[in-house]
Amino acid sequence: MAKTQETLLVTGACGQLGTELTAALAQAYGANRVIATDIRQPQNAAHTFERFEVLDITQGNEMAEFIQKHGITHIYHLAALLSATGEQKPMLAWQVNMQGWLNVLEVSREVGIQQIYFPSSIAAFGADTPRENTPQTTVMNPGTVYGISKYAGELWANYYCHRYGLDVRSLRYPGLISYSTPPGGGTTDYAVDIFYKALETGHYTCFLDAETRLPMMYMPDAIKATLQLMQADQSAIKVRTSYNLTAFSFTPAEIAQAIRQHIPAFEIQYAPDFRQAIADSWPATIDDSQARMDWGWQPDYDLAAMVKDMIANLQQRNSQIMAIV
Ligand code: SER
Secondary structure, eight states, rough: OOOOTEEEEEESSSSHHHHHEEEEEEHHGGGGGGGEESOOOOOOTTOSSSSEEEEETTHHHHHHHHHHHHTTTTEEOOOOHHHHHHHHHHHHIIIIIIIIIHHHHHHHHHHHHHEEEEEEGGSSSSSTSSSSSSSSSSOOOSSSSSHHHHHHHHHHHHHHHHHHHOEEEEEOEEEEEEESSSSOSSSSHHHHHHHHHHTTTTTEEEOOOOTTOOOEEHHHHHHHHHHHHHHSSSSGGGOOEEEOSSSSSOHHHHHHHHHHSTTTEEEEEOOOOOOHHHHHHHSBBBBHHHHHHHHHHOOOOOOOHHHHHHHHHHHHHHHHHHHHO
């Protein structure tokens, strides 16, 4: 059970993951125990934070003051630039993703933060990694700035855990699919955009080719995994870099086919751009048996269940918007 004096900080709370993880943490620990932060004020109706502050994670001193002022005990550090944006702005991505993370780790060491969460990604793997059933421990050599920052971030997590005893935990998320807030700047984001276009126009032009298989997960499973990992007994956590995690893998052609079960006239075309090379350097399927063994990970959603739920929720939201208009 959550202790009443816990105060949780979430960085990047307005992002695709942050929006839903912050809501889940508020549910689990009490909304007044969770402070949502981001680089700018919330813009989306899905952001109903009880407590929100603007916080720039690249400013270490400001972050340290903030953490002390609010008596933060737990940090969920989600703020980062994703893979496609990172390739367009490599130095900014490194500054935000790496300096931001080191700021979190340093202040956590100084003030004795009890628990820290760091999201890693399939992007930590690279072109030399075995693509099928990618093992927990294998060749990494990420090829994007985002991936380099995530892999380096994992190694720093491991270092701060072993050197300073910080309880840092991490998951290598696959592509995350959700309807509350749109993702921004990722390579797996086509698997979200496709739903909006299917419902709006019945047609989608995909920036990856038809047969690009990538590991994916529906957001409720990502939230479940995160809470499960963070609530697991310390002794169960054997991996202090980051745990492999997956739910299912599919290609653009396969998700299009699954969408056609609900929208029969849906059409897809392919116009691969620079994101194809990024996707080609990532795993197609992931071996997450270590997470299953250590803390009981098991996903609830497969491709068909995810597609059904996404369409139902987006249709419901569209009809609410129509009713208001
Ligand atoms: N979904 C992310 C991206 O595509 C990978 O973690 O950048």
